[in-house]
Amino acid sequence: MNPLHTAELADKVKAKETVHLLDIRQEADIQDWAIGAENVIRYDIPFAEIKANPAKARNQLPKNDPVYVMCYKGKSAQTAVSLLEAAGMEEVVHVVGGMQAWGETMSPRKIGDLTYGGAIYQFMRIGKGCLSYMIVSNGEAAIVDPARFTEVYTSFANENGWQIKHVLDTHLHADHLSGGRKLAEETGAAYWFPTRDGKEAAFAFSPLEDGIRIPFGQQEEGMRCIASPGHTEGSISFVVDDTYLLSGDILFTESIGRPDLAGQAEQWVQDLHTTLYEKYPLLSLDLIVLPSHFSELSEIGPDGTVQARMEDLYRKNPRLQLQDAGEFIASVLGSIPAQQPNSYQLIRESNQGKETIAGSEEADVESGPNRCAVNS
Numbered sequence: 426m427n428p429l430h431t432a433e434l435a436d437k438v439k440a441k442e443t444v445h446l447l448d449i450r451q452e453a454d455i456q457d458w459a460i461g462a463e464n465v466i467r468y469d470i471p472f473a474e475i476k477a478n479p480a481k482a483r484n485q486l487p488k489n490d491p492v493y494v495m496c497y498k499g500k501s502a503q504t505a506v507s508l509l510e511a512a513g514m515e516e517v518v519h520v521v522g523g524m525q526a527w528g529e530t531m532s533p534r535k536i537g538d539l540t541y542g543g544a545i546y547q548f549m550r551i552g553k554g555c556l557s558y559m560i561v562s563n564g565e566a567a568i569v570d571p572a573r574f575t576e577v578y579t580s581f582a583n584e585n586g587w588q589i590k591h592v593l594d595t596h597l598h599a600d601h602l603s604g605g606r607k608l609a610e611e612t613g614a615a616y617w618f619p620t621r622d623g624k625e626a627a628f629a630f631s632p633l634e635d636g637i638r639i640p641f642g643q644q645e646e647g648m649r650c651i652a653s654p655g656h657t658e659g660s661i662s663f664v665v666d667d668t669y670l671l672s673g674d675i676l677f678t679e680s681i682g683r684p685d686l687a688g689q690a691e692q693w694v695q696d697l698h699t700t701l702y703e704k705y706p707l708l709s710l711d712l713i714v715l716p717s718h719f720s721e722l723s724e725i726g727p728d729g730t731v732q733a734r735m736e737d738l739y740r741k742n743p744r745l746q747l748q749d750a751g752e753f754i755a756s757v758l759g760s761i762p763a764q765q766p767n768s769y770q771l772i773r774e775s776n777q778g779k780e781t782i783a784g785s786e787e788a789d790v791e792s793g794p795n796r797c798a799v800n801s
C-alpha cells in the first residue's frame with residue numbers, strides 16, 4: 426500500500442467513503458483540531474502508547490480494512506506504521522505531511538456558469554474549512570478571499586489562459602493568513618479591501634464600499650458590493666451575475682459569523698442582525714449563497730461543494746429564525762464559542778500588514794480549525 430496523500434484523503438471524505446484513521450497526536454491537540462466526519466472512523470491512540478505496546482494498539486484497530494495514520498507533519502506516523510507492521514498489521518500507511526498538509530490541501534470545483542459566459546469556481550481548503558472563489562468572464566478572473574497558497578490560483582488561471590485582474594477580501598480575516606496582497610502583487614491585479622476594515626492597514630488598496638460595482642469581464646453589472654457588517658465592521662458581500670451571493674463570514678450554510686473577534690461583540694451583533702434581517706432579505710431569495718467558511722464536513726454537498734439557496738437558509742438555518750432583535754442578540758451572544766481561532770490576534774495584525782510572519786512559521790500560525798461561526 427502506498428502512503429495516502431491529503432488530496433486523496435479529501436476525495437474520500439467528500440465521496441463519503443468509509444475511512445479508518447488512526448490519529449497518533451496528543452489528546453489535547455486532537456481536541457483542538459481533528460478530522461470529524463460521519464464516514465471517518467477515528468482511533469485516537471497516542472504515539473507513545475503505540476511505541477510502548479504495538480500489539481495492544483494493533484488489537485484496537487480493524488483487521489480487514491486499510492488504516493491511515495495521521496500525525497503532525499507525517500514523520501512520527503511513518504514510525505508508527507513500521508511498528509504496527511512489525512506487530513503483524515498489513516494494510517497500514519501514513520498520511521503524507523500529516524495535519525499540516527491536511528490544513529493546506531486545496532482544490533477547485535466548478536459551481537456553475539454565468540449568464541453572459543464564464544463561470545464561478547469554489548476552492549475548498551478542506552482541513553481548515555476555508556472557501557475561496559474564482560469568477561471568470563471573458564478571459565478575466567477575480568479571486569475572492571484567497572488563501573496564502575497563491576500558486577493554486579495562478580496555475581489554475583494560467584492553465585486556462587485567464588488573466589487575474591481583481592483580488593478581493595470580504596473582510597479582515599482572523600483565522601487564516603490572507604493571500605490577497607501577495608496574489609495581487611504577483612499578477613498585477615487590483616487588490617480590493619473593505620474600507621472600514623482597513624483603517625489601520627499598512628498597505629494601499631482599492632476601497633470596497635457599499636453599492637460600488639467592480640467592472641468585470643462581460644458582466645454588465647460586474648460584481649456588486651453590499652456592506653454587510655456584523656462579523657467585522659467592514660464585511661462586504663458580493664452579488665455576482667444576479668445569481669450568486671458571496672457572503673463572506675456573515676452567513677454560512679448551518680450558522681452565521683461570530684461578532685466577537687475584535688472585542689466589540691455587543692456592538693457588532695446589532696449590525697449582524699441588521700445585515701441578516703433587514704439587508705439580505707432585500708435581495709432575491711433565489712440567490713445561491715457561497716460562504717467563505719464551513720464548520721463541519723457534513724456541510725459539503727454530494728457535488729463536493731458548500732452552497733445553499735437563500736430561501737432554504739431563511740427556512741432552515743436556526744440563526745435566521747430569530748426576527749426579534751433582542752432575542753437574536755441574546756441567543757448569538759450566548760452561543761459564541763469559548764475558543765477563538767488559534768493565533769487570531771497575530772493573524773489579524775498580519776492581514777493588516779502590521780506584522781510579518783516568516784514563511785517557515787505560517788503553517789504553525791494557521792494551525793487549527795477556522796472557528797469563525799457562532800455555535801449552531
Ligand SMILES: [Fe+2]
Pocket residue numbers: 596597598599600656674797
Ligand atoms: Fe472571518
